[in-house]
Amino acid sequence: MASRVSALAKPRGVWWEGLGRDERLWVWLTVIWGIAMFLMIAFVWPLIGEEQNRLHAYRVDPATFASQAEAFIQQYQIGQRDGVPVVAPPPGGDVYLDARAFAWQPVIQLKRGETYRFLISSRDVQHGFSLVMPPHSINVQVLPGYVTVLELTPEKTGEFPLICNEYCGLGHHLMIGRIIVTE
Amino acid sequence: MATAATMRRCEITGLSVDRSAERLIMLNAVTAVVYLTIGGVLALLIALTRWQAVHLLAPQRFYEFVSTHGMVMLIFWILFFEVAGLIFASTVLLSTRMVIPWLSWIAYLMMLGGSVIATVLMLSGQATVMFTSYPPLRAETPWYYAAVLVFAVGAILAVVHFFVNIVAARLRGDVGSLPLFTFALMGAAIIALWSLLSGALALFPVFLWALGVIPEVDPGIYRLLYWGLGHGAQQVNLAAMVGVWYGLASLTTGARPLNEGLSRIAIVLYVLFINMGAMHHLLVDPGLGTWVKNVNASYFMYAAVMGSLIHAFSIPASMELALRERGYRRGLFEWLRRAPWGEPGFAALVVSMILFGLLGGISGVIIGGPQVNMISHNTLLVPAHFHMTVVAGTTLAFMGIAYYLVPLIFQRQLLFRRLAQWQPYVYGLGMLIFGIGMGLAGHWGVPRRHWDITFSTAPVLGVNLQELRPEIAVFLAMMGIGGIIAVIGGAMFVAVAVATVFVGQRTARPAVGRIVPEAFSPYPAIAGGSGEPAAAAAHRTFEVPGTLVISVVFLILFIFLYGFSWFELSRVPWKIG
Numbered sequence: 168m169a170s171r172v173s174a175l176a177k178p179r180g181v182w183w184e185g186l187g188r189d190e191r192l193w194v195w196l197t198v199i200w201g202i203a204m205f206l207m208i209a210f211v212w213p214l215i216g217e218e219q220n221r222l223h224a225y226r227v228d229p230a231t232f233a234s235q236a237e238a239f240i241q242q243y244q245i246g247q248r249d250g251v252p253v254v255a256p257p258p259g260g261d262v263y264l265d266a267r268a269f270a271w272q273p274v275i276q277l278k279r280g281e282t283y284r285f286l287i288s289s290r291d292v293q294h295g296f297s298l299v300m301p302p303h304s305i306n307v308q309v310l311p312g313y314v315t316v317l318e319l320t321p322e323k324t325g326e327f328p329l330i331c332n333e334y335c336g337l338g339h340h341l342m343i344g345r346i347i348v349t350e
Numbered sequence: 351m352a353t354a355a356t357m358r359r360c361e362i363t364g365l366s367v368d369r370s371a372e373r374l375i376m377l378n379a380v381t382a383v384v385y386l387t388i389g390g391v392l393a394l395l396i397a398l399t400r401w402q403a404v405h406l407l408a409p410q411r412f413y414e415f416v417s418t419h420g421m422v423m424l425i426f427w428i429l430f431f432e433v434a435g436l437i438f439a440s441t442v443l444l445s446t447r448m449v450i451p452w453l454s455w456i457a458y459l460m461m462l463g464g465s466v467i468a469t470v471l472m473l474s475g476q477a478t479v480m481f482t483s484y485p486p487l488r489a490e491t492p493w494y495y496a497a498v499l500v501f502a503v504g505a506i507l508a509v510v511h512f513f514v515n516i517v518a519a520r521l522r523g524d525v526g527s528l529p530l531f532t533f534a535l536m537g538a539a540i541i542a543l544w545s546l547l548s549g550a551l552a553l554f555p556v557f558l559w560a561l562g563v564i565p566e567v568d569p570g571i572y573r574l575l576y577w578g579l580g581h582g583a584q585q586v587n588l589a590a591m592v593g594v595w596y597g598l599a600s601l602t603t604g605a606r607p608l609n610e611g612l613s614r615i616a617i618v619l620y621v622l623f624i625n626m627g628a629m630h631h632l633l634v635d636p637g638l639g640t641w642v643k644n645v646n647a648s649y650f651m652y653a654a655v656m657g658s659l660i661h662a663f664s665i666p667a668s669m670e671l672a673l674r675e676r677g678y679r680r681g682l683f684e685w686l687r688r689a690p691w692g693e694p695g696f697a698a699l700v701v702s703m704i705l706f707g708l709l710g711g712i713s714g715v716i717i718g719g720p721q722v723n724m725i726s727h728n729t730l731l732v733p734a735h736f737h738m739t740v741v742a743g744t745t746l747a748f749m750g751i752a753y754y755l756v757p758l759i760f761q762r763q764l765l766f767r768r769l770a771q772w773q774p775y776v777y778g779l780g781m782l783i784f785g786i787g788m789g790l791a792g793h794w795g796v797p798r799r800h801w802d803i804t805f806s807t808a809p810v811l812g813v814n815l816q817e818l819r820p821e822i823a824v825f826l827a828m829m830g831i832g833g834i835i836a837v838i839g840g841a842m843f844v845a846v847a848v849a850t851v852f853v854g855q856r857t858a859r860p861a862v863g864r865i866v867p868e869a870f871s872p873y874p875a876i877a878g879g880s881g882e883p884a885a886a887a888a889h890r891t892f893e894v895p896g897t898l899v900i901s902v903v904f905l906i907l908f909i910f911l912y913g914f915s916w917f918e919l920s921r922v923p924w925k926i927g
């Protein structure tokens with residue numbers, strides 16, 4: 168067995184040796200644990216979980232996205248809240264969510280138990296979609312020039328604040344929107 | 351060996367010290383501590399702002415200071431200290447010469463110039479873009495980007511010089527196998543090289559865009575390249591910290607790594623796999639496919655996690671072995687009880703390992719999974735995680751080794767030893783409270799980099815998050831109070847370091863506490879170790895039963911918290927995807 172050397176000193180001679188019993192045991196435990204975590208992420212959760220990371224994305228010209236979002240608001244607007252349009256898209260339909268410094272547009276009213284496809288993008292800088300439902304939150308990144316596509320199914324009624332969690336300028340803390348879920 | 355007047359022999363360690371290397375180590379270390387001090391003052395102010403009940407700063411000041419704090423701490427404090435470490439490991443520790451002193455001078459001056467300009471611009475509100483500088487948010491002045499680039503090129507030169515020193519020492523025959531400490535720093539240097547290149551590739555187009563030379567930069571591609579730096583840099587810190595851990599273990603307990611080869615393989619795992627984990631910053635970005643995320647962020651990352659788990663075992667194991675050899679053999683843990691808890695380096699090592707492992711490492715693996723990331727991305731849980739790694743872990747480890755290297759390199763008597771003895775505990779306690787508060791707030795959905803979660807000034811749709819769940823106010827208070835304690839702990843370190851450097855008594859034989867000076871000698875002449883095949887008999891049973899027990903308990907806790915995170919994900923009241 169080679170003799171052991173301080174970490175601060177130059178090792179002399181041959182220091183390579185096989186693993187002792189203790190090390191072998193620990194290395195096996197770490198390998199097994201690493202594989203277990205990989206299986207959980209790649210295969211187990213995708214089978215059993217209800218919260219999946221299946222984001223899609225496509226590129227878009229920010230101006231095009233802005234006009235699509237405007238058209239969406241025109242079509243489904245049902246009212247106003249604090250001067251912000253409130254829309255009620257059809258169950259199962261697309262929801263355009265338009266981020267800009269420093270607002271989320273529109274306020275969205277959804278039906279519990281229905282699945283909606285959210286199309287989220289920014290007109291200017293990067294923003295962070297953060298739907299807050301303490302003690303949890305759902306967060307995705309929003310970039311100008313890309314649409315983040317995310318399917319969401321609300322299963323609880325109520326009002327959910329939508330905040331921005333990517334720093335987007337000096338008014339970052341003013342940026343807030345709302346998603347309302349009804350029966 | 352060419353020991354001219356340019357070299358001195360250290361009377362304590364027996365190492366030959368190149369005077370020009372020594373001077374550059376001093377400069378880089380002092381600069382690092384200056385940045386740590388600036389960053390610490392800012393830390394206090396922003397922590398007291400996020401403590402919603404105090405809410406100290408005005409919004410613009412807050413964002414300026416968060417930007418500056420992140421840059422000054424994560425980039426400047428850490429990198430200047432690491433450059434000092436790289437010079438130390440590639441010259442002093444090998445008793446060899448610094449090959450091209452002027453290259454290190456140029457590197458230092460570029461890093462200094464770039465960092466001073468960037469700091470001034472950030473503090474004066476001309477670059478309030480956070481250290482991540484995501485386009486298309488644009489700094490007021492393009493020179494901010496130029497300053498960061500100059501700093502990065504300086505750092506690249508410093509890393510290159512490290513390799514030059516090592517290759518030259520090799521060619522001169524001054525060194526065969528590298529000491530493990532130097533080997534770990536070499537791992538860090540390799541990662542640093544490609545991280546810094548990736549960062550330069552990200553920032554250079556942004557500089558051109560800010561100048562108006564090119565019309566736009568793609569924010570998605572910027573993020574990919576940027577995190578090649580941002581994530582890689584953390585692995586630099588990780589590898590450097592691990593090197594320091596091994597060093598402190600040898601210095602304070604006479605530890606000799608259980609299995610030299612295994613420890614080195616674990617470092618190679620970092621080099622090979624960690625940068626592939628870079629995409630865990632992009633798990634909820636548009637543009638990356640599910641399998642890229644799964645493979646990159648989990649499988650390759652876990653190969654690197656395995657490296658860390660190996661070190662987490664090897665380091666306590668080697669200390670256990672050394673202390674057992676000294677006669678503390680009773681039961682599982684007599685060695686632990688008899689360990690030098692009053693020695694600042696040992697205290698820093700243990701606190702750093704516990705907080706890094708339990709809070710930093712586990713939280714990182716948890717939020718680094720593509721699914722759980724959806725409930726943690728950009729919440730306060732993220733800075734909570736990295737304050738446990740790079741602050742409670744790396745920064746504290748660096749402070750620990752400074753208590754020995756400062757007296758030895760500056761040849762001064764360490765002042766305020768009592769303060770130094772308590773410092774790691776105070777700092778660790780503060781970070782523990784701070785981190786738990788911040789992490790829980792983040793889990794409850796509180797965003798990072800945010801001035802006001804009560805939305806008291808929002809023109810429309812305002813909601814007070816603290817009213818949704820009053821416990822959030824408690825978490826934020828913990829963050830504030832823990833922050834105050836941690837800043838006091840940081841100030842204790844700065845006091846010891848500054849006092850020692852400027853008023854400590856000059857001496858060729860500074861008292862450096864209860865260390866094991868033989869730790870620097872190539873022969874296994876450490877306490878009780880006689881060099882002959884010592885532990886052959888011990889191999890029939892477990893050699894380090896205490897460490898095995900600790901490690902298995904740690905793994906069980908890891909498994910529990912990991913499982914709990916999935917449970918929490920399953921409780922999100924919306925279906926996703």
Ligand code: HEM
Pocket residue numbers: 390393394396397400416417419420421423424427428480481482733737740741745784797798799800832833834836837840
């Ligand atoms: C006494 C110690 C410290 C305290 C109390 C502290 C406190 C804080 C606080 C309150 C934030 C803002 C979080 C937010 O609102 O998003 C922050 C951010 C940060 N801190 Fe610290 N910090 C400390 C030390 C350090 C050190 C030593 C480092 C690096 C080595 C560091 C690196 C960072 C970074 C990178 C950020 C993120 C900035 C950003 O989001 O752009 N901190 N810290």
Ligand SMILES: [Cu+2]
Pocket residue numbers: 266267268269293294295331332333334335339342
């Ligand atoms: Cu925003």
Ligand SMILES: [Cu+2]
Pocket residue numbers: 294295331332333334335336339340342
């Ligand atoms: Cu924002």
